[in-house]
Amino acid sequence: MDLKGMQVVAIGEREGINGPSLKLLAESAGAKVVFSVTQCFV
Numbered sequence: 001m002d003l004k005g006m007q008v009v010a011i012g013e014r015e016g017i018n019g020p021s022l023k024l025l026a027e028s029a030g031a032k033v034v035f036s037v038t039q040c041f042v
Helices: 019-028
Strands: 007-013 032-039
16 A cells, blocks of 8 residues: 555554554555554443
């Protein structure tokens, strides 16, 4: 997937994929990550 030039908000989940992992994934696809966080959804 090519996200070059896109801005991304990466919201991860504690029991799933965390925010920093989503950030790295989006950046490797060419996106600019403007916010990254890991939340706990209960």
